[in-house]
Amino acid sequence: MIFLVVPSVAASGFPREREQGNLDFLRGTWLTSGEILTGKFWGAVYSGLGVYSAALWTLPAIAVLEVASGPWENDRSFLGHPDRSLSGLMFSAVLVLTVSLIFAAALSTTVSTFARRSLSSLGLSFFLLLSLLVLWPMFLVLTGSDGSMEEVLGVTHPFVALGYAFFQSQEKVLGYLIAFFACYSVAISLLWGIAHESARITHERDE
Amino acid sequence: MRLLELELPLLKRELVGLLRTRKAFWIVLLVLVFSSVIPLLNWPSGRSGWQGGLRTLQVFASFFFAQLTTAIFLVPAFTAGAIAGERERDTYDSLYTTLLRPSSIVLSKAASATGFILLVLAFASPAAFVLFFLGGLQLESILKCYAVLTAALIESSIICLYHSMSSNRTAHAAMRGYFWVLFWNGGLTLLLQLCWGLAFVILGRQSILGSGHEIGMLLMVSSSPYVPIGFEIFAGGRTGGVSASLGVKPYTAYLAVSGLIALVHFLLLLRRARVPEIAKPRWLERRAARKAATAQTRPIRRSLLTRFLIRRGDLGTPILSNAVFQKEIKAEFFGTLRFRRITFWHPLLLFVSILTVALGSGGSPTWALAFITFTGRCP
Structure with missing residues (x-):
């Protein structure tokens, strides 16, 4: 749901300003292109906070019900510590949700700096997210015959990363989570850099 | 023709x-x-076979x-x-x-x-x-x-x-x-x-x-x-x-x-x-005119979080005081109470329904929930 709500709001960030004629006004102020971009990015993150907080409200309920239902099974423990299993699972879920929210916002904001029209920006954002969530795993399933495909998916796909937190053996979960976090941090930084450069170039070209 | x-x-x-x-x-x-x-x-291929x-x-x-x-x-x-x-x-x-x-x-x-x-x-x-x-x-x-x-x-x-x-x-x-x-x-x-x-x-x-x-x-x-x-x-x-x-x-x-x-x-x-x-x-035109008139006079209803962020921004908290961010949450539709309610209550209702199904299917709630989420069917 985060991947549906955030792009539909954030992808039209810059094109909407352009269509309404506000972008020139924004550039006429003392704000730098970086500050405009930062504002748009946090606005995008804020637009997905509703779904994010709904998920965060559900997690404690699951935790309470889980504790009430009996002892946590040893074969599903987290990092080999049966007493930390539930908190580990909750931590994994929160981490994947947070990274997904920030990534969706960064991707949509970056795409919106390129596009001139809201519709193109919206279409391209959804297409890129679709590529990541559907086409990329399909490509890996069709090409990968050895076990490396699962590892790549666990690091690059948020749903698989979340699934591993539930089903994977305890030794692997932390490794996958660290790799997932590192991979997405690099992707977000890269997107941020591209967006910044694109906004700067557009600003200079329009001047 | x-x-x-x-x-x-x-x-x-x-x-x-x-x-x-x-x-x-x-x-x-x-x-x-x-x-x-x-x-x-x-x-x-000859190497891998089919x-x-x-x-x-x-x-x-x-x-x-x-x-x-x-x-x-x-x-x-x-x-x-x-x-x-x-x-x-x-x-x-x-x-x-x-x-x-x-x-x-x-x-x-x-x-x-x-x-x-x-x-x-x-x-x-x-x-x-x-x-x-x-x-x-x-x-x-x-x-x-x-x-x-x-x-x-x-x-x-x-x-x-x-x-x-x-x-x-x-x-x-x-x-x-x-x-x-x-x-x-x-x-x-x-x-x-x-x-x-x-x-x-x-x-x-x-x-x-x-x-x-x-x-x-x-x-x-x-x-x-x-x-x-x-x-x-x-x-x-x-x-x-x-x-x-x-x-x-x-x-x-x-x-x-x-x-x-x-x-x-x-x-x-x-x-x-x-x-x-x-x-x-x-009657439809009259209703539209009435709605347009009240929309102009009625203040925008914002959620508690939005009001909090606006107040913190006015006080100069880093990131929140960014002028574009403040403009976004004050003027755009995703800062309104209606949008916040829709994007919070609907997913919450969905999550609670999934949780109820998971609980009803027996076993560990987390395991059942994960099974339903990733396979799309009850265990």
Whole structure:
């Protein structure tokens, strides 16, 4: 749901300003292109906070019900510590949700700096997210015959990363989570850099 | 003949205009590359050998699911601007001053958008027929999968066009289009499954078995194009009890249901197109005027979090004091109380329903929840 709500709001960030004629006004102020971009990015993150907080409200309920239902099974423990299993699972879920929210916002904001029209920006954002969530795993399933495909998916796909937190053996979960976090941090930084450069170039070209 | 004469000018203008864009060129190129890569990567080689029919079925399923998903996401991008875009450019009224009938305008718009996507699918079809030479699937099944794909596309195009007609801005039309296309192509099935699970938990197993069970199964099968394609590829179109007792195959049921949904939307679309925009009933105009007057005087209602962030921003908290961020949450629709309520309460309701089904299915709540989330069925 985060991947549906955030792009539909954030992808039209810059094109909407352009269509309404506000972008020139924004550039006429003392704000730098970086500050405009930062504002748009946090606005995008804020637009997905509703779904994010709904998920965060559900997690404690699951935790309470889980504790009430009996002892946590040893074969599903987290990092080999049966007493930390539930908190580990909750931590994994929160981490994947947070990274997904920030990534969706960064991707949509970056795409919106390129596009001139809201519709193109919206279409391209959804297409890129679709590529990541559907086409990329399909490509890996069709090409990968050895076990490396699962590892790549666990690091690059948020749903698989979340699934591993539930089903994977305890030794692997932390490794996958660290790799997932590192991979997405690099992707977000890269997107941020591209967006910044694109906004700067557009600003200079329009001047 | 008269219909063709009336439709052709606008259809030609729309289709030629679309095909000449750079966007259309890149989409065709990308789809072609992706479609060609699938058989190339999966073609049997002397070194690796071929693993048999099941592998071919997996490749077929991936091919059709990828095509269907891509097409579903492409449709709103092409159809959302069809009528809302005319309104934005102030050319919508001028279309009505021509000799074209409203039905011709709507038909041309629908045909051009659907025609382009069908053209893209036709370009990619050689890849599917190349895979046919690997065996494992009958030609009839491939054609049935294409029939389901085409029906899903036509249905999605008409749904998006209807929302384009009901929206004043392209971005709004696109958002509504994406939501409803996803709902009718998979969301409804998930919702039905959830209702099924809730009925199972609340009413008990006996109450949902029998003829109700089969009708429910048929509804689930016919409400998403993914299900009949999956059945056609992996089970040769058989659904066991459903087909045997009701005598309906999944792809036939899907074609009937999607045709019905498309027809209803098309009739609604025609109704809207025929009624001139200036001639609304008097009570409707009065209500709109009243709403517009109150909207101007009424202050924007913001959520508690939005008000907190605005206050912190005014006090100069880093990040929150960013002028653009402050403008976004103060002026844009996602800062309003209504948007916050929709994006919080609806997902929460959904999550709680899933949790209820998970609890009702027994075992560890987290395990059951994870099982339902990742497999889509009750453990």
